[in-house]
Amino acid sequence: MTEQGPAGPPDARATQIVGADPARYPEAASVDAFEQRLQALVEIQRENSLRRRRKRALIVTSAVAVLLVCMLAGTALFGGGDDDRPAAPTVNPLAALNLTKLRSIDLCAAVKDPLVSSLGEWTKAPSSTQWGSCAGESGGYQLDFDIKRIEGYRDNGKSAEGVPILEDGTSGNDSCGRALLPARTDPQFGIAVRVRGPQSDKLCGVADEAATELAHRISDAPPQLPNFRNSLARQDPCALVDSIVVKLNIGDRVRGAPDLLHTCRWTSTGTVTLALERTKALVPIEKPIPFDLGDGNVVFLDEAELGSPTCVRRWQYRSIDGGDAEVVTVQVDNPTLAEHPEFRCLAAQLVLQNVLDNLPQVS
Structure with a gap:
């Protein structure tokens, strides 16, 4: 190899x-x-x-x-x-209902049809004598509806149609209250339902069903008072008195607060309350007693006002159907002027005149 x-x-x-x-x-x-x-x-x-x-x-x-x-x-x-x-928070469909829009709601129109199916038809049809309120009877139960302040109501997490339903913590055994929470206002207003009836253990069940159905109806389209645009009902009573009139006749740095839906109250040494009402047509006072305070200020009092710490002045704004009228009422309560009722009544008269000056003319 x-x-x-x-x-x-x-x-x-x-x-x-x-x-x-x-x-x-x-x-x-x-x-x-x-x-x-x-x-x-x-x-x-x-x-x-x-x-x-x-x-x-x-x-x-x-x-x-x-x-x-x-x-x-x-x-x-x-x-x-x-x-x-x-889950994303549900938007409250009543969140846009501020005080102005709450004043426009026709509650009786909203509850015209029965609210609680288990009670059947209305045995006493819902009716009202004042804006923002209504009452009816069904199945032996009385149901009252009011747009009012609801500071005493509490939120227990209940809702319907996205609308929070509050519970009245002050209710006794004879009634049960619920309230729909609209827009946040100060003070807080809501649409309240109160139920009274023979069976105390069923009152809150009826109130829950009524509030749930009312939330559905109000959420869809709140019915508006007839002829609302020309009515006193649309006016903000706290905005109808000028600040200078408040300062001179009520007190310096005193602010009015909505007490009821159509009422404003100013509190200082005394209290001045302005109310816009739907009521019976006014009847003139018989034989008023004149007081000439000088400078063209003449005040008319009746005998009841001479010994009272309260003075009331009223003016009929316009007539409406059924013999009713829209009326402006100014009430002054001031016990420090007990000996001079004419000055209380002068304040009431001047505030009333200022309100009438700020209201639109009736067409």
Whole structure:
């Protein structure tokens, strides 16, 4: 056998395979150098492909682990997934009902149809003698509806149609009260329902059903008082008295506050109350007693006012159907002027005149 000499210099045209292990590919007498290199290349490609698959699997596994950690961290930070997220707050459909819009509501029109199905039809149809109130009877129960101040009512989380329904915490065993909460006002007004009847254990169930149905009707479209645009009902009584008149006749830095829906009250050393009412047409006072206070100020009093700490002055704004009228009433209560009732009545007269000056003319 002829002994092979030392290997010659590498062939520059041959491909250098990095990472190949010559010991793994023994040279066969029947395989030429090209086939040896081709076989080595195939094996190396297989190993590289296997390494890449392992590397991708490791990257994917790492990414999944990171994603799981992030999801867990998000759960810890934000209190869970979509199912645990708090629902968006429901918008109160009565949120736009400020005092001006509350004054326009015709409650009797809103409750014309029966509210409580279990009580059946109205046995006494809902009726009203004043704006912002109505009353009717059904199934032996009396239901009263009023737009009024509701500071004594509490929120227990109940609602209907997105409208919060408050409970009257002052109700006794003879009645049960609920109130729909409209826009935030100061003081807070609401649409109240009060139920009275023979079975005390059923009063609040009736009140809940009535309030729920009323919320549905008011939310859809609150019915408006007839001829509201020309009515005293649309006026803000606190805005009808000029500040200078308040200062001179009531007191300095005294502000009026809505006491009832159509009433404003100023309190200082005494109290001045302005009320806009729907009532019976006025009857003139018989034989008023005149008091001439000078400077053209003449005050007329009746005998009852001479010994009373209260003086009332009224003016009929306009006549309406059924012998009723819209009336402006100013009442002054001041016991410090007990000996001079004429001054109380002068204050009432001046405030009334200021109100009439600020009201639109009746067409």
